[in-house]
Amino acid sequence: MGIPLVDVKAQYEPLRAELMERIAEVLDSGRFILGPNVRAFEEEAAGFLGAAKAIGVANGTDALVLVLDALGIGPGDEVICPAFTFYATAEAIVRRGATPVFCEIDPATLNLDPVDVAERVTERTKAIVAVHLFGRPAPLNELPDRIPVVEDTAQAVGAMLGGRRVGTLGAAGTFSFFPSKNLFALGDAGLIATNDSDLAERVRLLRSHGSRDKKDFELVGYNSRLDEIQAAALRVFLPRLDGWNGARRAAAARYAELGLGEVCELPEDEPGHVYHKYIVRTTERDRLVSALTEAGIASASYYARPLHLQPALGYLGYGEGALPETERAGAQTVALPIWAGITRGEQERVVETIRAAAAVGVSS
Ligand SMILES: Cc1ncc(COP(=O)(O)O)c(C=O)c1O
Known part of the structure; x- marks a missing residue:
């Protein structure tokens, strides 16, 4: 039996009966867009x-676009963000x-480097998009405090920084509930969290064509609504999230316990980290990946080509070597299997496979 990178089914299967019941209620209601489940999920998510x-939207990419729009960001403005992240961060x-x-990123955390951020601020900088990458909180308290920070929390729902949930510390936090995320829907879904009522009101309008009643249109907006079935599923999963994140943290600790650190560099732990991905670092990535593949174990090299080197963003003029730490991380990091239900036996197989590959490397 192979080992996947993430086994989402293992997380929702035990909840099938409850999910089917909630979905049946939606079918019975005949109400599919922005109904009582969306309202209840928004309240429950804000409370959590x-x-x-909290405002439900169609996905995490739209969440970013809507927040940037609501902040008044447009042509002529600059927005600082890392290049070591998913494409949607810059695309928005x-x-x-x-x-x-x-x-640049800090190689120890793979999150944005606040010193480098400060150096890139100009009079045109209108926002910083801080990504809590792979589930690790970004160092928000070290960022320049006069620039609005949008927290891209797609990969870190439930993570904590200084006793508070990430996604609530900046001007707004954006979330994705894509099915592989720590909190997931049964399709695309997203959320925006903010403590700013005016911003929340603008986002609420923007997600539905800039209108409250579909008769009068106050803004040029979007169609980016959360649907009832996704909200109903999210309401089943949300109360389990802290438990699932705890299980991910335990799995991360187990990788260290099993001696993985003897053959590759492990992520430094910090208490608020929720290990959306378990990322190790090695200069021998190709060998490690082929050994895992041969053993039927999935792995992934995220952001191997960082955003500043992506063809669609070539017009920005960054070349190879422009962000050395980012490029090194792109070449040396690899994600290993992790999810809330991964077993000790599965983790042992991952570690044994990597150790065996490393031993071959030493003797050859
Ligand atoms: C860092 C980051 N930002 C934004 C997104 C976009 O979210 P969605 O796929 O829901 O549009 C993702 C999704 O993978 C992500 O990882």
Whole structure:
């Protein structure tokens, strides 16, 4: 039997009866868009996060675009973000007609480097998009405090920084509930959290064509609504999230316990980290990946080509070597299997396979 990178089914299967019941209720109601489940999920999510407002949207990419729009970001503006992240982070900035300014990462955390961020601020900088990458909180308290921070929390729902949930510390937090995320829907879904009521109101309008009643249109908006079936599923999963994140943290600790650190560099732990991905680092990545593949174990090399080197963003003028730490991380990091239900036996197989590959490397 192979080992996947993430086994989402293992997480929702025990909840099938409850899910089917909630979905049947939606079918019975005949109400599919922005109904009582969406309203209830928004309240429950705001309560869980400790945010004043939460607004459900269609996906995590739209969540970013809507927040940037609501902040008034558009052509001529610069927005600082890391290049070591999923494409959507920068895509949303470009969608608004603004210019992404890529910053370096801290190689120890793989999150944005606040010193480098400060150096890239100009009079045109209108926001910073801080990504809590792979489930690790980004160092928000070290960022310049006069620039609005949008927290891209797609990979870190439930993570904590200084006793508070990430996604509630900046101007707004954006979330994705894509099925592989720590909190997931049964399709695409997203959320925006904020403590700013005016911003929340603008986002609420923007997600539905800039209108409250579909008769009068106050803003040029979007169609980016959360649907009832996704909200109903999210309401089943949300109360389990802290438990699932705890299981991920335990699995991360187990990788260390099993001696994986003797053959590759492990992620440094910190208490608020929720291990959306378990990322190790090695200069021998190709060998490690082929050994895993041969053993039927999935792995992934995320952001091997960082955003500043992506063809669609070539017009920004970054070349190879522009962000050395980012490029090194792109070449040396690899994600290993992790999810809330991964077993000790599965983790032992992963570690044994990597150790065996490393031993071959030493003797050859
Ligand atoms: C860091 C980051 N930002 C944004 C997104 C976009 O979310 P979605 O796929 O829901 O649009 C993702 C999704 O993978 C992500 O990882």
